[in-house]
Structure formats: structure tokens, C-alpha cells
Amino acid sequence: MSVTKGIVKKGDYFDSISLMIISKKIREMEGVIDSAVVMGSAENLLILKAAGLYIEDFANVSDSDLLLVLLGRDEEIASKRLNEAEELLLQSKKKRGTLSSEKNGSFAVTSLESAYKIMPSANLVVISTAGKFAYSQAFSALTVGQNVMLFSDNITIEEELKLKLLAQKRQLLVMGPDCGTAIIGGVPLAFANSVRLGKIGVVGASGTGMQEVTSLIHNMGGGISHALGTGGRDIKEKIGGISFLQAFEMLEQDENTKVILLVAKPPHQTVLEEIGKKVASCKYPVVAVFLGATKEIVEKHHMIYGKTLEEGALLACRLVDPRAQLECNNDVTSIKNVTSGDKYIRALYSGGTFCYETQLILQEAGISSLYSNTPASGIATLANSNISQGNCIVDLGEDEFTKGRPHPMIDFSLRNRRILEEIARPDTALIILDLVIGHGANLDPQREFIPTVVKAKKLAPHIPIICFVTGTDSDPQNRQELIKMLKESGVVVVFTNAQAAHLATKIIRGI
Template sequence: MTMAIKFFRDTYVDSVVQLRGMRAMRETEGVDWASAAMATPANVETLRAEGIEPAQVTDAGSNDFFLVVRAANESQAAEALAVGESTVLSSGPAGDGDRQHDAPRSLRDALRAQPESNVAVISVPGDYAALAAYQALSSGLDVLLFSDNVPLAKEKALKDHALSRGRLLMGPGAGTALIGGTGLGFANAVAPGSVGIVAAAGTGAQEAMSLLDRWGAGVSQVIGVGGRDMSSEVGGRMTRSAISALREHPATEVILFVSKPPSPDVATAVLATAGETPLVAALIGLDPEFPAPPGVVLADTLESGVVAALGLLGMTAPDTTQTLGPSVELSLQRMRPGRSLVRGLFSGGTLCYESLVILGRTIGEVRSNTPITKEWGLPAPDGSHQCLDMGEEEYTRGRPHPMIDPEARVELIHEHAADPQVGVIILDVVLGYGADPDPAGTLAPVCESVMADGGPQVVAYVLGTEHDPQGFTAQRDRLVKAGCIVTETAARASLVAAAIATGDPSLVRIPL
């Protein structure tokens, strides 16, 4: 085998374009492995683990882009690098000749070119993210801070600075927003409406906005605040500001706040500021003893939060459970005896967390790389239920996020399906801007294969709308045709999985 690598100095390449280059190289004859990424310290470590000589990456920096390939011989490696380079350079501004030289190289240059800009989207390594955010806030911009690995102290200082200037600091680690009808990060295409969303959960925001669109309410704004905002350390700084902004937004009639369980004291203080605009707080896994402040409706799943928001508008959600019982019974007939374990392979961290909550209530202990109960972490003992968040660093180091690259889950689907005790596999299929253009096209054939001849059944949830580039119905139908049970909400997917694992179809109609 031959390893070959090519660097592009001071060249930023978007993660979607990186994926295209990687796929093009992997499809080249003789290629055993290939990657395309920015030369961050973590990615450089991955290169070394794959066999790249240390001297080849000594001068690599986080602003450099690289293509790397392992192939049967030198000529095939060189051909693969050429294919990767051609794919990347034809995909966007990074290699677009004269336009690359004209691209702004600082925030000041960008504002000079686009003085009407009012939002900055920052996606740089965490070591540099805080400085970039300070510069944007000081320039009068709201900020979506997509970057993670920003120290807690810097997050608090950034949010205080934003509040002092009357700006929004969405993040760190804020993956989704919809501001003024424009989707930022991993957003879905939704119709305008009267529900404003504040979210300390990326895929939680996507689930809420997609259900509101599909069930006829639409969305006014989506403000992400970052997963740590409701912690005792951050104190809900940006959640308060976001709720206040939506209270003053004339098109917002109901506010839906989405989060994993926050610090109780912070939740009490923040929700007490709800004001006159009706507010639903969908706090996943909420303690049933938590008191509802005046004017606030509490919910403990994403589905029930959206249903409550619809109720405040005088609307009702459709009953999507009628066909699930018969589908569970058919799955039990197709599956070989002895298969009773659940394995969830998630691309969305919030959806994984919600599944852990629902499965914990119905089938007991579920192991995870992001456990609710510390003692239920990994490694998992034989015979355990498991839910894995494959967007976590251990699965994304050196490769794209599973929302961008559905192939990231293919190997694990086969691995878990080969376990004769596994009876059901849960998959979330996330659509929208930034996601893979056809995730069901990759996953459906794999699902059909593992379900054949009495294998484990696959329960899938498609998160998205008809307006998304991938098309909700087309993606759902592709999975249904492969034999998957496809549910209307993420929560129902977990209940269907529990029903198959226990042999009790009645679980699918549990009220949420």
C-alpha cells in the first residue's frame, strides 16, 4: 500500500465540499482509504494514526486543507489525489481562481464588501472562535457561533459582551437557527408562522421546526443558544435575551423553548420571565415534580412540546399512531426468535438523549456514550440495550458528521445487526440545509439487507419537511419501500422500538 498526501496552504474548504472530495477519492480504483479535511490538531493526529510519516505533517496548520489517500500503488494514489483535487476545486470558491484571491480575509474586509450584513456565522477551531466572536459582536453583528470547544469562562464573557451591546450570541456549539426567514447551520426549510423557537438543543430545534411546518403552524424565528446556556454556570444568559426578543416580535404568538433538563434553579428563574406571550417549555426528561411557573406549559418530549404549542394556537396535531401497532406485529412475525435488544444509532444528539429517556421509562437500562445515568456508560456489557450519539467526537474525529455523511453509520449498522440478540435498530435521518443530499439513498439498501431472513427490524425517523432539498416524502418512501417502520416523530420511533423489543404493540400509543 502507498500513502500520499497533498496540502493546500491557507485554504478553507467547507465540510460538505470535503465530503465530496473524500467520496470521489474513495470511489477511485485501488483506493483503500481516503480523507479530506482541515489540518486541525485532532485531524493531524488521525493522519499519524493512519500511517502518515510525522515529517509530512510537521508544518501543517489549522488553516491548511489536505487530501490524503492510501492506495494499492503510487499511480493509483496519484490518480485519486487528482480526482479529489478536481472535485474540491470545482465545488466552490476555495479553488475558484480569481474569486479566491478576491475573497475577504478578515471580518473587516467582509463588512467592507457587505456593509448591510447583520449576522456573522463563525465556524473555526475553538481556540480561535472566541476572538472571532468578539470581533463580530463589536462590529454590531449578531453571532451564530457554530464552533464548539470554547471554554466555559469565555462563553460567559462573550454572552455578557453580547448583552451589553444588545446583540445575540447564539452558541457556542449552536448548530441551528432561522433568523428573518434565513436558515443558519443545519436548518430546515419551513413555512413562516406564529411559533418562535428558543433552543438549547440543535436537532431539538430542527425536530420542533419540522413538526410545526408539517402540522400546519409554521415558524417565525429559531434562536439557538448553545447547549450549556441553561447550566448553573452560564445561568440562562442568552435564553433570557432570546425569549425577550421573541416577546417583542410581532409575528410570534407562542414561544416554544426546547432543551435537555436544565439546572432547576436556572429554569425557575428563566421561565419566570415568560411574560404575556404564551410559552411552552419542552424540557426533555423533565422531572415530573418540577413546578410550572405561571403562564408556562411544561412538556418532557419534543413531540409533546409541539403538540402543546399547537394547542395554544387552537390547533390539533394529527394522530400518527393508528398504523404503528400492526406494523410492530408484522415486524415480530418477520424477526427470528431471541432478538430482543434495542440499538439506537443517532446522528442527532438531542434525539439520542430523548430516546434514552423514553426507552429508560419503557425497557429499563440503556447504555450510551452520552448516558443520562453515569453508571450506564460504555463499554456496555453483553446483552445490553444501547443508544449511541454518533455526532460525538469519538465518531467524527477525522471524518464528517453523520448528518453530512450517512455512510458513517453503515459499518455500525452491520456490526449491530450481526449480534443475534439485537431485535431493533433505531435510525434518525436528518434532512435540511447542510445535510447529505440523499441520506435514504445510502441507508435504505443497508436497512433492507440487515432485515432480510429474520434479521433485526429497523425503525427510522425522518426529520425534515417537504421544502427541504432532499424532500421529506421521497426520503420517507424510500425507507418504507426498504421495509423500515417510519414514524411521524422521533419519540414514536423509540416507543416502536420498545414495543418490538418487548413484544407489546400497545406501547406505541403511550401518550406523550
């Protein structure tokens, strides 16, 4: 009989990469049926309860406590594997905080000061720490003249404003907080893709949105000069688009940039007006994908309107090369006879921008009963983000799922579990999935994602699974092999999120 065992490590913080590595090793242990290694946030406790991995010892934990739990084949196995898992934690902890050089020239450092000693000529600091430490680290970096990419979240908007005003005063740039993507002169930072250098510069308040457009531009034969992220709150009224406007100016002054592409949700009106002023005097054409904004508003502010991420990428490419073409999959004959009846779309995203874009596409198409954990205007909020309702579009990369655990682009386990839950539900008509590859993302989706999709298709071969791979053939995960494996498993592969959403609309209407 299977047995659940777990422990609490009080005040023991681990970063998401360490958690992913440890989690993977535990899942691979013989006799372990399921497991989780997460920080003790309220959101993670709900997930553990839903997965049947909650134990009474977790009743009084806090966000700063580490939870380790596993489901073993029997009492003996569970106890033995738990001890082995504890040893993994101990070994990981011993490795933290040691300063060492590697053969490839990379270093592990314990402070900004030690990093400066190793690279005194550096002018950019990437910060990924617990939110409560990130503000002070970013502030320190700015005071010594460093630009900052702030991957960390859980920083207040007041702290963000202070950092950006300081950066502006010192003629520095703060990308973030919660900035997941940037490409500087062809060098990918955080979650980013390998793209060729080129003439298109990108400013984005959207991580996966930037990954989608930069990858599509590369796949159409174009190239990227720089892609500068700002964090999603930058274009809100309180921040005033400080970083967005700075990044725009940087691209306009860059001699290699000839076209500028902007990607974000609609900026606040005051920010939009400031962007419009910059664009009006810009010597280069500017394409704007402000998801949900109208064509009239975008064009009023002197920008070329891109309705979707794919359209924005195509327009930007064609300003450089009029012959540019998007990849498109017209071979969907295997699902042409599917009827939806009273069943629903289940979209399970690792990328928040994809989640938002799909909501807008389905809403405009007249699909009713739309729900999300990050709802766009006019979309209902899920009562419980772990349980689908109606046509459900879920962002599994939202803070409620990632606080104290790896992002779903890194660790597929949470989404894998959700895929199998949705495929087994009688009210599921189809499933939409993104697979985001590139630097920072899981390096082995062939072993850690594809088998779940194969299992899902075997459990319910009549339910279509639509998937698109965001990335390029230059990324380390082998994009073409992944596409081939997905197709062989019975998945319908399209090439953009918009294509996936439009296809889902056709299916659900019974077309």
C-alpha cells in the same frame, strides 16, 4: 490483493464541507474500496484503526494535520488513486480564500471586513471556523455591532461567558457556541428546515431538538415566527442562561409570535428560576420541553409541560389550532412477531437530542443494560464509543466523532459503516436510525444513505430497522420520496423519535 496507502499533510486545515466533497470524490474513484479524509485528532485515529485504515505514518500526527488514506484494489490502483486524491486537495486549497461573486448573489470572503463591505446593512454574522479562531472572530463581530451565530465549537466556557456578557452589554445576541440551528423570519441558518411562517416562536439549547419541533409544527399545519438557538452550555450555571433569556425576551416582544416553545435539557436551577420569572409575566402561553425534567418542576415555573419533543410540538400547535394532529404509523404488522431473547437495541443517531430523548424513554420503560457515549443520568458509559454494549444509544454527532471530520448529517460514511457492523452482529435485535434533512444536511441521501440501508436489510432481513425522517416536504431532499424508498427497502418508518423509541421498547419486550 488490496493495499492501504495514505499521506499526512502537516498543518493543513480544511473545513468539514471541503472534507466531505473531497471524501465523496475519492470514494467514487474506480478501484477504491474504502477511504477517509480527516484531521489528525486522537478520536479520528481510533476510528481509522477500527476501520482498518490506520498506517504507521499516522503515529505522530496532531489535530492540525490532515490525513488522507485509501484502500485500493491493488498496489497500482492505490498509488494512482492516492496521487489523484492529492490533486483534489490541491485544487480545493487553490479555491480557498478567493473573493468572488456568483450568479446567485453569494460571495466567498476571506475576512469579516470584506464581508462588511459586501453587505454593510447586515446585522448577523454566522461563524464556522476552527475553534481556535472562532472566539476572536466572534469578539470582533460583536465590537462592531453584529449579532453572532457561532456554529463553531471547541470554545472554552470562559470564552463563551465573555462573549455573552459583551453581547448583553451591547444589546446583541450570541447564538452558540456549537449552535447548529436557527430560523430567522422564515430563513433557515446552518442545520435547519424549510418551514412556513407562523405564530410559534422557539428558543432552544438543542439543535436537532429544534429541527424536530419546528418540522413537526410545519407538518401539522402550523408555522414558526423565529427559532433562536443558544448552544447547549448556555443554560448551565456558569453562563446563567444569558442568551436563552435574551431570546425569550425577543420572542415576547415580536408582534408575530403568539406562543413560545422552549426546548432544552433541564436548565440549572438558578437559570430555571430566571426563566420562570420571565414566563410568569409573559403575555403568551409558554410550552417547555426540558427533557428529563418532571411535570411538577415545569408547571411550578408557570410553563406548560411537554414530556417529549413530539408532545411539545403538538401542544404548541394546538394552542394555535386545536385541531392539529401528529402523523403516526400504526402499520407495524411486519415486525409484530419479533422476539428479542437476549439481543439488544442499537440506536445510531446523528442528532444528539434524539440520543438523549431515547435514553430517557427506554430508561423509563424499564429497559436494562443501557449504554451511551453521551449518557443521561443512570445510563452507563460505553467503554469504547466505536463498539456497542448492551442496549446502546450512540450520538455520532458528538465531538469525539466530528473533530476534524464532517458531521454525520453531512457525511454519512461513518454511520453507514457502523450500520453494516451492527446488522452483522449476532446480538443485534433491532436498529434505530434518524435521517435529518433540510438546509446544511446532505443533499442526496437517496444515493448516499438509502443504499446502505438496503444492503443492511438484505444481509439480515429478520432484523427490524426503524427510521424517522426529520424535515418537511419543503426541504430540498424530497422527504416523501425518502420515506417511500425506506419503506420499499423494508424499513419501518415512523414520524418522530419518540415513536421510534416506544416501538423499539415494544419489540425488545417481545410484544
